[in-house]
Amino acid sequence: MxxxxxxxxxxxxxxxxxxxxxxxxxxxxxxxxxxxxxxxxxxxxxxxxxxxxxxxxxxxxxxxxxxxxxxxxxxxxxxxxxxxxxxxxxxxxxxxxxxxxxxxxxxxxxxxxxxxxFPSGELEDDRRAGYQELAERIGEEELHALLAERDPESAAVIHPHNVRRVIRALEMHDDGISYAQQKSQFSVPREHxxxxxxxxxxxxxxxxxxxxxxxxxxxxxxxxxxxxxxxxxxxxxxxxxxxxxxxxxxxxxxxxxxxxxxxxxxxxxxxxxxxxxxxxxxxxxxxxxxxxxxxxxxxxxxxxxxxxxxxx
Known part of the structure:
Protein backbone atom coordinates (compact mmCIF):
# COMPACT_ATOMS: atom_id res chain seq x y z
CA MET A 1 0.00 0.00 0.00
CA PHE A 118 -20.90 28.31 -11.03
CA PRO A 119 -24.04 30.43 -11.21
CA SER A 120 -27.17 28.91 -9.73
CA GLY A 121 -28.68 29.09 -13.22
CA GLU A 122 -26.15 26.63 -14.62
CA LEU A 123 -29.01 24.49 -15.88
CA GLU A 124 -32.06 25.70 -17.76
CA ASP A 125 -34.33 27.63 -15.41
CA ASP A 126 -36.74 30.55 -15.44
CA ARG A 127 -33.95 33.08 -15.11
CA ARG A 128 -32.04 31.77 -18.12
CA ALA A 129 -35.24 31.62 -20.14
CA GLY A 130 -35.88 35.21 -19.12
CA TYR A 131 -32.49 36.39 -20.37
CA GLN A 132 -32.96 34.46 -23.60
CA GLU A 133 -36.32 36.11 -24.13
CA LEU A 134 -34.77 39.49 -23.37
CA ALA A 135 -32.03 38.84 -25.94
CA GLU A 136 -34.63 38.07 -28.59
CA ARG A 137 -36.57 41.21 -27.70
CA ILE A 138 -33.79 43.81 -27.46
CA GLY A 139 -31.09 42.17 -29.60
CA GLU A 140 -27.49 41.06 -29.05
CA GLU A 141 -25.93 44.50 -28.85
CA GLU A 142 -28.33 45.79 -26.21
CA LEU A 143 -27.96 42.64 -24.13
CA HIS A 144 -24.19 43.08 -24.22
CA ALA A 145 -24.66 46.73 -23.24
CA LEU A 146 -26.67 45.57 -20.23
CA LEU A 147 -23.78 43.36 -19.19
CA ALA A 148 -21.34 46.24 -19.72
CA GLU A 149 -23.44 48.37 -17.39
CA ARG A 150 -23.54 45.72 -14.68
CA ASP A 151 -20.13 44.08 -15.12
CA PRO A 152 -17.86 46.04 -17.47
CA GLU A 153 -14.85 43.82 -16.79
CA SER A 154 -16.68 40.71 -18.00
CA ALA A 155 -18.29 42.50 -20.94
CA ALA A 156 -14.83 43.49 -22.13
CA VAL A 157 -13.79 39.84 -22.62
CA ILE A 158 -17.01 38.60 -24.29
CA HIS A 159 -17.93 39.31 -27.90
CA PRO A 160 -21.35 41.00 -28.21
CA HIS A 161 -22.53 38.30 -30.63
CA ASN A 162 -21.79 35.48 -28.18
CA VAL A 163 -25.25 35.61 -26.63
CA ARG A 164 -24.89 32.36 -24.72
CA ARG A 165 -21.79 33.61 -22.93
CA VAL A 166 -23.29 37.04 -22.29
CA ILE A 167 -26.27 35.37 -20.65
CA ARG A 168 -23.96 33.19 -18.59
CA ALA A 169 -22.04 36.26 -17.42
CA LEU A 170 -25.30 37.98 -16.45
CA GLU A 171 -26.35 34.93 -14.46
CA MET A 172 -23.00 34.83 -12.72
CA HIS A 173 -23.23 38.54 -11.90
CA ASP A 174 -26.67 37.92 -10.38
CA ASP A 175 -24.98 35.37 -8.10
CA GLY A 176 -22.13 37.70 -7.20
CA ILE A 177 -19.60 35.91 -9.42
CA SER A 178 -17.41 37.63 -12.00
CA TYR A 179 -17.13 35.84 -15.33
CA ALA A 180 -13.91 37.72 -16.09
CA GLN A 181 -12.30 36.79 -12.80
CA GLN A 182 -13.25 33.14 -13.19
CA LYS A 183 -11.92 33.16 -16.74
CA SER A 184 -8.57 34.40 -15.44
CA GLN A 185 -8.42 31.44 -13.07
CA PHE A 186 -7.96 29.12 -16.04
CA SER A 187 -4.46 30.51 -16.55
CA VAL A 188 -3.67 30.74 -12.82
CA PRO A 189 -5.59 27.85 -11.21
CA ARG A 190 -6.30 27.80 -7.49
CA GLU A 191 -6.49 24.32 -6.04
CA HIS A 192 -9.54 23.11 -4.18
Missing part, protein backbone atom coordinates in the same frame (compact mmCIF):
# COMPACT_ATOMS: atom_id res chain seq x y z
CA UNK A 2 1.47 3.33 -1.08
CA UNK A 3 1.23 6.14 1.45
CA UNK A 4 0.65 9.54 -0.17
CA UNK A 5 2.27 12.63 1.22
CA UNK A 6 0.43 14.82 3.67
CA UNK A 7 -2.17 17.02 2.02
CA UNK A 8 -2.34 15.09 -1.24
CA UNK A 9 -6.01 14.58 -2.07
CA UNK A 10 -6.15 13.20 -5.62
CA UNK A 11 -4.29 12.03 -8.70
CA UNK A 12 -5.40 12.94 -12.23
CA UNK A 13 -4.60 11.00 -15.41
CA UNK A 14 -5.34 13.15 -18.45
CA UNK A 15 -4.65 13.31 -22.15
CA UNK A 16 -6.28 12.91 -25.57
CA UNK A 17 -8.77 10.26 -26.58
CA UNK A 18 -7.37 6.79 -27.34
CA UNK A 19 -3.99 7.50 -25.73
CA UNK A 20 -4.42 4.81 -23.05
CA UNK A 21 -5.61 6.74 -19.99
CA UNK A 22 -8.14 4.17 -18.78
CA UNK A 23 -5.63 1.31 -18.54
CA UNK A 24 -3.11 3.42 -16.61
CA UNK A 25 -5.73 4.82 -14.22
CA UNK A 26 -7.28 1.41 -13.58
CA UNK A 27 -3.95 -0.20 -12.78
CA UNK A 28 -2.87 2.75 -10.62
CA UNK A 29 -6.11 2.76 -8.64
CA UNK A 30 -5.78 -0.98 -8.07
CA UNK A 31 -2.25 -0.52 -6.70
CA UNK A 32 -3.57 2.23 -4.43
CA UNK A 33 -6.55 0.09 -3.32
CA UNK A 34 -8.72 2.97 -4.48
CA UNK A 35 -11.20 3.84 -7.23
CA UNK A 36 -11.18 5.56 -10.62
CA UNK A 37 -13.35 8.66 -10.97
CA UNK A 38 -14.19 9.07 -14.65
CA UNK A 39 -13.94 12.58 -16.03
CA UNK A 40 -15.67 12.22 -19.38
CA UNK A 41 -18.65 14.40 -20.30
CA UNK A 42 -20.25 11.61 -22.35
CA UNK A 43 -19.48 8.52 -20.27
CA UNK A 44 -21.88 9.86 -17.64
CA UNK A 45 -24.79 8.79 -19.86
CA UNK A 46 -26.37 5.36 -19.54
CA UNK A 47 -26.62 3.35 -22.72
CA UNK A 48 -23.83 5.28 -24.44
CA UNK A 49 -21.16 2.64 -24.00
CA UNK A 50 -19.53 1.73 -27.29
CA UNK A 51 -19.28 5.22 -28.76
CA UNK A 52 -17.73 6.63 -25.59
CA UNK A 53 -15.21 3.76 -25.21
CA UNK A 54 -16.53 3.09 -21.72
CA UNK A 55 -14.69 0.33 -19.86
CA UNK A 56 -16.97 -2.60 -19.10
CA UNK A 57 -17.15 -3.68 -15.44
CA UNK A 58 -15.39 -6.97 -16.21
CA UNK A 59 -12.50 -5.02 -17.76
CA UNK A 60 -11.89 -3.00 -14.60
CA UNK A 61 -9.56 -4.04 -11.82
CA UNK A 62 -10.57 -1.10 -9.64
CA UNK A 63 -14.11 0.27 -9.22
CA UNK A 64 -15.05 2.86 -11.87
CA UNK A 65 -17.29 5.71 -10.72
CA UNK A 66 -19.06 8.65 -12.38
CA UNK A 67 -20.14 6.62 -15.39
CA UNK A 68 -23.78 5.71 -16.15
CA UNK A 69 -25.12 8.28 -13.69
CA UNK A 70 -27.81 9.96 -15.83
CA UNK A 71 -30.06 9.09 -18.76
CA UNK A 72 -29.10 10.58 -22.15
CA UNK A 73 -32.13 12.87 -22.09
CA UNK A 74 -31.19 14.47 -18.76
CA UNK A 75 -29.35 17.81 -18.69
CA UNK A 76 -25.94 17.67 -17.02
CA UNK A 77 -23.17 20.20 -16.53
CA UNK A 78 -19.74 20.92 -15.09
CA UNK A 79 -21.48 22.31 -11.99
CA UNK A 80 -23.28 19.02 -11.38
CA UNK A 81 -20.10 17.08 -12.08
CA UNK A 82 -18.29 19.23 -9.53
CA UNK A 83 -20.78 18.26 -6.82
CA UNK A 84 -20.86 14.58 -7.77
CA UNK A 85 -17.07 14.27 -8.09
CA UNK A 86 -16.32 16.05 -4.84
CA UNK A 87 -18.76 13.81 -2.98
CA UNK A 88 -16.75 10.80 -4.19
CA UNK A 89 -13.46 12.49 -3.29
CA UNK A 90 -14.64 13.17 0.26
CA UNK A 91 -15.93 9.60 0.59
CA UNK A 92 -12.65 8.10 -0.58
CA UNK A 93 -10.46 10.41 1.50
CA UNK A 94 -12.65 9.64 4.50
CA UNK A 95 -11.87 5.95 4.06
CA UNK A 96 -8.16 6.58 3.60
CA UNK A 97 -8.08 6.14 -0.18
CA UNK A 98 -6.51 8.42 -2.77
CA UNK A 99 -8.97 9.14 -5.64
CA UNK A 100 -7.68 8.61 -9.19
CA UNK A 101 -9.37 10.85 -11.77
CA UNK A 102 -9.21 9.76 -15.38
CA UNK A 103 -10.51 11.49 -18.45
CA UNK A 104 -10.19 14.02 -21.20
CA UNK A 105 -12.88 16.56 -20.30
CA UNK A 106 -10.65 19.31 -18.99
CA UNK A 107 -13.42 21.61 -17.79
CA UNK A 108 -14.97 18.89 -15.64
CA UNK A 109 -11.62 18.03 -14.12
CA UNK A 110 -10.86 21.64 -13.25
CA UNK A 111 -14.35 22.00 -11.80
CA UNK A 112 -13.68 19.06 -9.49
CA UNK A 113 -10.10 19.80 -8.42
CA UNK A 114 -9.73 23.58 -8.73
CA UNK A 115 -11.63 26.50 -7.27
CA UNK A 116 -14.43 27.20 -9.72
CA UNK A 117 -17.78 28.81 -8.97
CA UNK A 193 -7.82 19.76 -3.69
CA UNK A 194 -4.07 19.31 -3.83
CA UNK A 195 -3.59 16.86 -6.70
CA UNK A 196 -0.81 15.42 -8.80
CA UNK A 197 -1.57 15.71 -12.52
CA UNK A 198 -0.14 13.30 -15.10
CA UNK A 199 -0.63 13.49 -18.84
CA UNK A 200 -0.25 10.76 -21.44
CA UNK A 201 0.75 11.48 -25.01
CA UNK A 202 1.98 9.66 -28.11
CA UNK A 203 3.50 10.45 -31.46
CA UNK A 204 0.76 12.27 -33.38
CA UNK A 205 0.60 9.76 -36.23
CA UNK A 206 0.57 6.83 -33.82
CA UNK A 207 -2.23 8.45 -31.85
CA UNK A 208 -4.26 9.11 -34.98
CA UNK A 209 -3.88 5.52 -36.10
CA UNK A 210 -5.06 4.33 -32.68
CA UNK A 211 -8.09 6.59 -33.04
CA UNK A 212 -8.88 5.19 -36.49
CA UNK A 213 -8.58 1.62 -35.24
CA UNK A 214 -10.74 2.40 -32.22
CA UNK A 215 -13.53 3.77 -34.44
CA UNK A 216 -13.38 0.66 -36.65
CA UNK A 217 -13.61 -1.49 -33.51
CA UNK A 218 -16.62 0.50 -32.30
CA UNK A 219 -18.44 -0.30 -35.53
CA UNK A 220 -17.54 -3.98 -35.14
CA UNK A 221 -18.82 -3.94 -31.56
CA UNK A 222 -22.22 -2.62 -32.64
CA UNK A 223 -22.08 1.18 -32.48
CA UNK A 224 -24.73 1.52 -35.20
CA UNK A 225 -27.15 -0.67 -33.24
CA UNK A 226 -26.37 1.26 -30.06
CA UNK A 227 -27.31 4.56 -31.73
CA UNK A 228 -30.41 3.00 -33.30
CA UNK A 229 -31.52 1.79 -29.89
CA UNK A 230 -31.13 5.27 -28.41
CA UNK A 231 -33.13 6.77 -31.26
CA UNK A 232 -35.84 4.16 -30.75
CA UNK A 233 -36.12 5.49 -27.19
CA UNK A 234 -36.96 8.90 -28.62
CA UNK A 235 -33.54 10.36 -27.99
CA UNK A 236 -33.15 12.67 -30.96
CA UNK A 237 -30.19 14.59 -32.28
CA UNK A 238 -31.26 17.79 -30.50
CA UNK A 239 -30.04 16.44 -27.15
CA UNK A 240 -26.56 17.36 -25.96
CA UNK A 241 -25.73 13.69 -25.47
CA UNK A 242 -26.60 12.93 -29.09
CA UNK A 243 -24.18 15.61 -30.27
CA UNK A 244 -21.27 13.44 -29.09
CA UNK A 245 -18.79 12.36 -31.73
CA UNK A 246 -19.82 8.94 -32.99
CA UNK A 247 -23.51 9.51 -32.33
CA UNK A 248 -24.31 12.66 -34.28
CA UNK A 249 -22.70 11.28 -37.45
CA UNK A 250 -24.60 7.99 -37.33
CA UNK A 251 -27.86 9.82 -36.69
CA UNK A 252 -27.10 11.91 -39.78
CA UNK A 253 -26.51 8.71 -41.73
CA UNK A 254 -29.86 7.32 -40.55
CA UNK A 255 -31.47 10.57 -41.69
CA UNK A 256 -29.93 10.29 -45.16
CA UNK A 257 -27.48 13.15 -44.76
CA UNK A 258 -24.57 10.84 -45.61
CA UNK A 259 -23.76 7.17 -46.07
CA UNK A 260 -22.70 5.02 -43.13
CA UNK A 261 -19.19 4.71 -44.61
CA UNK A 262 -18.98 8.50 -44.82
CA UNK A 263 -20.17 8.70 -41.21
CA UNK A 264 -17.40 6.33 -40.14
CA UNK A 265 -14.71 8.43 -41.80
CA UNK A 266 -16.18 11.63 -40.38
CA UNK A 267 -16.12 10.13 -36.87
CA UNK A 268 -12.44 9.36 -37.34
CA UNK A 269 -11.66 12.86 -38.56
CA UNK A 270 -13.61 14.59 -35.79
CA UNK A 271 -12.06 12.31 -33.18
CA UNK A 272 -8.58 13.22 -34.40
CA UNK A 273 -9.45 16.92 -34.24
CA UNK A 274 -10.90 16.45 -30.77
CA UNK A 275 -7.66 14.79 -29.63
CA UNK A 276 -5.72 17.78 -30.92
CA UNK A 277 -7.96 20.18 -28.97
CA UNK A 278 -7.57 18.07 -25.83
CA UNK A 279 -3.80 18.20 -26.10
CA UNK A 280 -3.89 21.98 -26.58
CA UNK A 281 -6.10 22.35 -23.48
CA UNK A 282 -3.91 20.23 -21.20
CA UNK A 283 -0.59 21.54 -22.52
CA UNK A 284 -1.51 24.93 -21.06
CA UNK A 285 -1.42 23.50 -17.54
CA UNK A 286 2.10 23.53 -16.16
CA UNK A 287 1.17 21.19 -13.30
CA UNK A 288 0.96 18.19 -15.62
CA UNK A 289 3.88 15.74 -15.77
CA UNK A 290 3.86 14.12 -19.21
CA UNK A 291 4.60 10.53 -20.22
CA UNK A 292 5.21 9.54 -23.84
CA UNK A 293 3.39 6.21 -24.16
CA UNK A 294 5.52 5.32 -27.17
CA UNK A 295 8.47 5.13 -24.76
CA UNK A 296 6.85 3.97 -21.50
CA UNK A 297 4.91 0.80 -20.73
CA UNK A 298 1.80 1.05 -18.58
CA UNK A 299 3.63 -0.61 -15.68
CA UNK A 300 6.53 1.84 -15.89
CA UNK A 301 4.17 4.82 -15.87
CA UNK A 302 2.31 3.42 -12.88
CA UNK A 303 5.55 2.78 -10.95
CA UNK A 304 6.80 6.31 -11.70
CA UNK A 305 3.51 7.82 -10.50
CA UNK A 306 3.58 5.72 -7.34
CA UNK A 307 7.06 6.99 -6.51
CA UNK A 308 5.90 10.58 -7.05
CA UNK A 309 2.89 10.00 -4.81
CA UNK A 310 5.12 8.72 -2.03
CA UNK A 311 7.40 11.71 -2.42
CA UNK A 312 4.58 14.29 -2.54
Missing amino acids: VSPGAGLSAVAIVGPTAVGKSDVADRLAARLSSEVLSCDAMQIYRGMDIGTAKMAPDECTAPLRLVDIVEPGVAYSAALYQADARAHVERLLGSGCLPVFCGGTGLYLKAALDEMD YHALWFGLTRNREVLYERINLRVDLMFEQGLVDEVRGLMDQGLGDALTSMQAIGYKEIIDAFNGVMSMDEARELIKMRSRRYAKRQLSWFKRDDRIVWFDMDEFTIDKVVEDILHRIEAA
Whole structure:
Protein backbone atom coordinates (compact mmCIF):
# COMPACT_ATOMS: atom_id res chain seq x y z
CA MET A 1 0.00 0.00 0.00
CA VAL A 2 1.47 3.33 -1.08
CA SER A 3 1.23 6.14 1.45
CA PRO A 4 0.65 9.54 -0.17
CA GLY A 5 2.27 12.63 1.22
CA ALA A 6 0.43 14.82 3.67
CA GLY A 7 -2.17 17.02 2.02
CA LEU A 8 -2.34 15.09 -1.24
CA SER A 9 -6.01 14.58 -2.07
CA ALA A 10 -6.15 13.20 -5.62
CA VAL A 11 -4.29 12.03 -8.70
CA ALA A 12 -5.40 12.94 -12.23
CA ILE A 13 -4.60 11.00 -15.41
CA VAL A 14 -5.34 13.15 -18.45
CA GLY A 15 -4.65 13.31 -22.15
CA PRO A 16 -6.28 12.91 -25.57
CA THR A 17 -8.77 10.26 -26.58
CA ALA A 18 -7.37 6.79 -27.34
CA VAL A 19 -3.99 7.50 -25.73
CA GLY A 20 -4.42 4.81 -23.05
CA LYS A 21 -5.61 6.74 -19.99
CA SER A 22 -8.14 4.17 -18.78
CA ASP A 23 -5.63 1.31 -18.54
CA VAL A 24 -3.11 3.42 -16.61
CA ALA A 25 -5.73 4.82 -14.22
CA ASP A 26 -7.28 1.41 -13.58
CA ARG A 27 -3.95 -0.20 -12.78
CA LEU A 28 -2.87 2.75 -10.62
CA ALA A 29 -6.11 2.76 -8.64
CA ALA A 30 -5.78 -0.98 -8.07
CA ARG A 31 -2.25 -0.52 -6.70
CA LEU A 32 -3.57 2.23 -4.43
CA SER A 33 -6.55 0.09 -3.32
CA SER A 34 -8.72 2.97 -4.48
CA GLU A 35 -11.20 3.84 -7.23
CA VAL A 36 -11.18 5.56 -10.62
CA LEU A 37 -13.35 8.66 -10.97
CA SER A 38 -14.19 9.07 -14.65
CA CYS A 39 -13.94 12.58 -16.03
CA ASP A 40 -15.67 12.22 -19.38
CA ALA A 41 -18.65 14.40 -20.30
CA MET A 42 -20.25 11.61 -22.35
CA GLN A 43 -19.48 8.52 -20.27
CA ILE A 44 -21.88 9.86 -17.64
CA TYR A 45 -24.79 8.79 -19.86
CA ARG A 46 -26.37 5.36 -19.54
CA GLY A 47 -26.62 3.35 -22.72
CA MET A 48 -23.83 5.28 -24.44
CA ASP A 49 -21.16 2.64 -24.00
CA ILE A 50 -19.53 1.73 -27.29
CA GLY A 51 -19.28 5.22 -28.76
CA THR A 52 -17.73 6.63 -25.59
CA ALA A 53 -15.21 3.76 -25.21
CA LYS A 54 -16.53 3.09 -21.72
CA MET A 55 -14.69 0.33 -19.86
CA ALA A 56 -16.97 -2.60 -19.10
CA PRO A 57 -17.15 -3.68 -15.44
CA ASP A 58 -15.39 -6.97 -16.21
CA GLU A 59 -12.50 -5.02 -17.76
CA CYS A 60 -11.89 -3.00 -14.60
CA THR A 61 -9.56 -4.04 -11.82
CA ALA A 62 -10.57 -1.10 -9.64
CA PRO A 63 -14.11 0.27 -9.22
CA LEU A 64 -15.05 2.86 -11.87
CA ARG A 65 -17.29 5.71 -10.72
CA LEU A 66 -19.06 8.65 -12.38
CA VAL A 67 -20.14 6.62 -15.39
CA ASP A 68 -23.78 5.71 -16.15
CA ILE A 69 -25.12 8.28 -13.69
CA VAL A 70 -27.81 9.96 -15.83
CA GLU A 71 -30.06 9.09 -18.76
CA PRO A 72 -29.10 10.58 -22.15
CA GLY A 73 -32.13 12.87 -22.09
CA VAL A 74 -31.19 14.47 -18.76
CA ALA A 75 -29.35 17.81 -18.69
CA TYR A 76 -25.94 17.67 -17.02
CA SER A 77 -23.17 20.20 -16.53
CA ALA A 78 -19.74 20.92 -15.09
CA ALA A 79 -21.48 22.31 -11.99
CA LEU A 80 -23.28 19.02 -11.38
CA TYR A 81 -20.10 17.08 -12.08
CA GLN A 82 -18.29 19.23 -9.53
CA ALA A 83 -20.78 18.26 -6.82
CA ASP A 84 -20.86 14.58 -7.77
CA ALA A 85 -17.07 14.27 -8.09
CA ARG A 86 -16.32 16.05 -4.84
CA ALA A 87 -18.76 13.81 -2.98
CA HIS A 88 -16.75 10.80 -4.19
CA VAL A 89 -13.46 12.49 -3.29
CA GLU A 90 -14.64 13.17 0.26
CA ARG A 91 -15.93 9.60 0.59
CA LEU A 92 -12.65 8.10 -0.58
CA LEU A 93 -10.46 10.41 1.50
CA GLY A 94 -12.65 9.64 4.50
CA SER A 95 -11.87 5.95 4.06
CA GLY A 96 -8.16 6.58 3.60
CA CYS A 97 -8.08 6.14 -0.18
CA LEU A 98 -6.51 8.42 -2.77
CA PRO A 99 -8.97 9.14 -5.64
CA VAL A 100 -7.68 8.61 -9.19
CA PHE A 101 -9.37 10.85 -11.77
CA CYS A 102 -9.21 9.76 -15.38
CA GLY A 103 -10.51 11.49 -18.45
CA GLY A 104 -10.19 14.02 -21.20
CA THR A 105 -12.88 16.56 -20.30
CA GLY A 106 -10.65 19.31 -18.99
CA LEU A 107 -13.42 21.61 -17.79
CA TYR A 108 -14.97 18.89 -15.64
CA LEU A 109 -11.62 18.03 -14.12
CA LYS A 110 -10.86 21.64 -13.25
CA ALA A 111 -14.35 22.00 -11.80
CA ALA A 112 -13.68 19.06 -9.49
CA LEU A 113 -10.10 19.80 -8.42
CA ASP A 114 -9.73 23.58 -8.73
CA GLU A 115 -11.63 26.50 -7.27
CA MET A 116 -14.43 27.20 -9.72
CA ASP A 117 -17.78 28.81 -8.97
CA PHE A 118 -20.90 28.31 -11.03
CA PRO A 119 -24.04 30.43 -11.21
CA SER A 120 -27.17 28.91 -9.73
CA GLY A 121 -28.68 29.09 -13.22
CA GLU A 122 -26.15 26.63 -14.62
CA LEU A 123 -29.01 24.49 -15.88
CA GLU A 124 -32.06 25.70 -17.76
CA ASP A 125 -34.33 27.63 -15.41
CA ASP A 126 -36.74 30.55 -15.44
CA ARG A 127 -33.95 33.08 -15.11
CA ARG A 128 -32.04 31.77 -18.12
CA ALA A 129 -35.24 31.62 -20.14
CA GLY A 130 -35.88 35.21 -19.12
CA TYR A 131 -32.49 36.39 -20.37
CA GLN A 132 -32.96 34.46 -23.60
CA GLU A 133 -36.32 36.11 -24.13
CA LEU A 134 -34.77 39.49 -23.37
CA ALA A 135 -32.03 38.84 -25.94
CA GLU A 136 -34.63 38.07 -28.59
CA ARG A 137 -36.57 41.21 -27.70
CA ILE A 138 -33.79 43.81 -27.46
CA GLY A 139 -31.09 42.17 -29.60
CA GLU A 140 -27.49 41.06 -29.05
CA GLU A 141 -25.93 44.50 -28.85
CA GLU A 142 -28.33 45.79 -26.21
CA LEU A 143 -27.96 42.64 -24.13
CA HIS A 144 -24.19 43.08 -24.22
CA ALA A 145 -24.66 46.73 -23.24
CA LEU A 146 -26.67 45.57 -20.23
CA LEU A 147 -23.78 43.36 -19.19
CA ALA A 148 -21.34 46.24 -19.72
CA GLU A 149 -23.44 48.37 -17.39
CA ARG A 150 -23.54 45.72 -14.68
CA ASP A 151 -20.13 44.08 -15.12
CA PRO A 152 -17.86 46.04 -17.47
CA GLU A 153 -14.85 43.82 -16.79
CA SER A 154 -16.68 40.71 -18.00
CA ALA A 155 -18.29 42.50 -20.94
CA ALA A 156 -14.83 43.49 -22.13
CA VAL A 157 -13.79 39.84 -22.62
CA ILE A 158 -17.01 38.60 -24.29
CA HIS A 159 -17.93 39.31 -27.90
CA PRO A 160 -21.35 41.00 -28.21
CA HIS A 161 -22.53 38.30 -30.63
CA ASN A 162 -21.79 35.48 -28.18
CA VAL A 163 -25.25 35.61 -26.63
CA ARG A 164 -24.89 32.36 -24.72
CA ARG A 165 -21.79 33.61 -22.93
CA VAL A 166 -23.29 37.04 -22.29
CA ILE A 167 -26.27 35.37 -20.65
CA ARG A 168 -23.96 33.19 -18.59
CA ALA A 169 -22.04 36.26 -17.42
CA LEU A 170 -25.30 37.98 -16.45
CA GLU A 171 -26.35 34.93 -14.46
CA MET A 172 -23.00 34.83 -12.72
CA HIS A 173 -23.23 38.54 -11.90
CA ASP A 174 -26.67 37.92 -10.38
CA ASP A 175 -24.98 35.37 -8.10
CA GLY A 176 -22.13 37.70 -7.20
CA ILE A 177 -19.60 35.91 -9.42
CA SER A 178 -17.41 37.63 -12.00
CA TYR A 179 -17.13 35.84 -15.33
CA ALA A 180 -13.91 37.72 -16.09
CA GLN A 181 -12.30 36.79 -12.80
CA GLN A 182 -13.25 33.14 -13.19
CA LYS A 183 -11.92 33.16 -16.74
CA SER A 184 -8.57 34.40 -15.44
CA GLN A 185 -8.42 31.44 -13.07
CA PHE A 186 -7.96 29.12 -16.04
CA SER A 187 -4.46 30.51 -16.55
CA VAL A 188 -3.67 30.74 -12.82
CA PRO A 189 -5.59 27.85 -11.21
CA ARG A 190 -6.30 27.80 -7.49
CA GLU A 191 -6.49 24.32 -6.04
CA HIS A 192 -9.54 23.11 -4.18
CA TYR A 193 -7.82 19.76 -3.69
CA HIS A 194 -4.07 19.31 -3.83
CA ALA A 195 -3.59 16.86 -6.70
CA LEU A 196 -0.81 15.42 -8.80
CA TRP A 197 -1.57 15.71 -12.52
CA PHE A 198 -0.14 13.30 -15.10
CA GLY A 199 -0.63 13.49 -18.84
CA LEU A 200 -0.25 10.76 -21.44
CA THR A 201 0.75 11.48 -25.01
CA ARG A 202 1.98 9.66 -28.11
CA ASN A 203 3.50 10.45 -31.46
CA ARG A 204 0.76 12.27 -33.38
CA GLU A 205 0.60 9.76 -36.23
CA VAL A 206 0.57 6.83 -33.82
CA LEU A 207 -2.23 8.45 -31.85
CA TYR A 208 -4.26 9.11 -34.98
CA GLU A 209 -3.88 5.52 -36.10
CA ARG A 210 -5.06 4.33 -32.68
CA ILE A 211 -8.09 6.59 -33.04
CA ASN A 212 -8.88 5.19 -36.49
CA LEU A 213 -8.58 1.62 -35.24
CA ARG A 214 -10.74 2.40 -32.22
CA VAL A 215 -13.53 3.77 -34.44
CA ASP A 216 -13.38 0.66 -36.65
CA LEU A 217 -13.61 -1.49 -33.51
CA MET A 218 -16.62 0.50 -32.30
CA PHE A 219 -18.44 -0.30 -35.53
CA GLU A 220 -17.54 -3.98 -35.14
CA GLN A 221 -18.82 -3.94 -31.56
CA GLY A 222 -22.22 -2.62 -32.64
CA LEU A 223 -22.08 1.18 -32.48
CA VAL A 224 -24.73 1.52 -35.20
CA ASP A 225 -27.15 -0.67 -33.24
CA GLU A 226 -26.37 1.26 -30.06
CA VAL A 227 -27.31 4.56 -31.73
CA ARG A 228 -30.41 3.00 -33.30
CA GLY A 229 -31.52 1.79 -29.89
CA LEU A 230 -31.13 5.27 -28.41
CA MET A 231 -33.13 6.77 -31.26
CA ASP A 232 -35.84 4.16 -30.75
CA GLN A 233 -36.12 5.49 -27.19
CA GLY A 234 -36.96 8.90 -28.62
CA LEU A 235 -33.54 10.36 -27.99
CA GLY A 236 -33.15 12.67 -30.96
CA ASP A 237 -30.19 14.59 -32.28
CA ALA A 238 -31.26 17.79 -30.50
CA LEU A 239 -30.04 16.44 -27.15
CA THR A 240 -26.56 17.36 -25.96
CA SER A 241 -25.73 13.69 -25.47
CA MET A 242 -26.60 12.93 -29.09
CA GLN A 243 -24.18 15.61 -30.27
CA ALA A 244 -21.27 13.44 -29.09
CA ILE A 245 -18.79 12.36 -31.73
CA GLY A 246 -19.82 8.94 -32.99
CA TYR A 247 -23.51 9.51 -32.33
CA LYS A 248 -24.31 12.66 -34.28
CA GLU A 249 -22.70 11.28 -37.45
CA ILE A 250 -24.60 7.99 -37.33
CA ILE A 251 -27.86 9.82 -36.69
CA ASP A 252 -27.10 11.91 -39.78
CA ALA A 253 -26.51 8.71 -41.73
CA PHE A 254 -29.86 7.32 -40.55
CA ASN A 255 -31.47 10.57 -41.69
CA GLY A 256 -29.93 10.29 -45.16
CA VAL A 257 -27.48 13.15 -44.76
CA MET A 258 -24.57 10.84 -45.61
CA SER A 259 -23.76 7.17 -46.07
CA MET A 260 -22.70 5.02 -43.13
CA ASP A 261 -19.19 4.71 -44.61
CA GLU A 262 -18.98 8.50 -44.82
CA ALA A 263 -20.17 8.70 -41.21
CA ARG A 264 -17.40 6.33 -40.14
CA GLU A 265 -14.71 8.43 -41.80
CA LEU A 266 -16.18 11.63 -40.38
CA ILE A 267 -16.12 10.13 -36.87
CA LYS A 268 -12.44 9.36 -37.34
CA MET A 269 -11.66 12.86 -38.56
CA ARG A 270 -13.61 14.59 -35.79
CA SER A 271 -12.06 12.31 -33.18
CA ARG A 272 -8.58 13.22 -34.40
CA ARG A 273 -9.45 16.92 -34.24
CA TYR A 274 -10.90 16.45 -30.77
CA ALA A 275 -7.66 14.79 -29.63
CA LYS A 276 -5.72 17.78 -30.92
CA ARG A 277 -7.96 20.18 -28.97
CA GLN A 278 -7.57 18.07 -25.83
CA LEU A 279 -3.80 18.20 -26.10
CA SER A 280 -3.89 21.98 -26.58
CA TRP A 281 -6.10 22.35 -23.48
CA PHE A 282 -3.91 20.23 -21.20
CA LYS A 283 -0.59 21.54 -22.52
CA ARG A 284 -1.51 24.93 -21.06
CA ASP A 285 -1.42 23.50 -17.54
CA ASP A 286 2.10 23.53 -16.16
CA ARG A 287 1.17 21.19 -13.30
CA ILE A 288 0.96 18.19 -15.62
CA VAL A 289 3.88 15.74 -15.77
CA TRP A 290 3.86 14.12 -19.21
CA PHE A 291 4.60 10.53 -20.22
CA ASP A 292 5.21 9.54 -23.84
CA MET A 293 3.39 6.21 -24.16
CA ASP A 294 5.52 5.32 -27.17
CA GLU A 295 8.47 5.13 -24.76
CA PHE A 296 6.85 3.97 -21.50
CA THR A 297 4.91 0.80 -20.73
CA ILE A 298 1.80 1.05 -18.58
CA ASP A 299 3.63 -0.61 -15.68
CA LYS A 300 6.53 1.84 -15.89
CA VAL A 301 4.17 4.82 -15.87
CA VAL A 302 2.31 3.42 -12.88
CA GLU A 303 5.55 2.78 -10.95
CA ASP A 304 6.80 6.31 -11.70
CA ILE A 305 3.51 7.82 -10.50
CA LEU A 306 3.58 5.72 -7.34
CA HIS A 307 7.06 6.99 -6.51
CA ARG A 308 5.90 10.58 -7.05
CA ILE A 309 2.89 10.00 -4.81
CA GLU A 310 5.12 8.72 -2.03
CA ALA A 311 7.40 11.71 -2.42
CA ALA A 312 4.58 14.29 -2.54
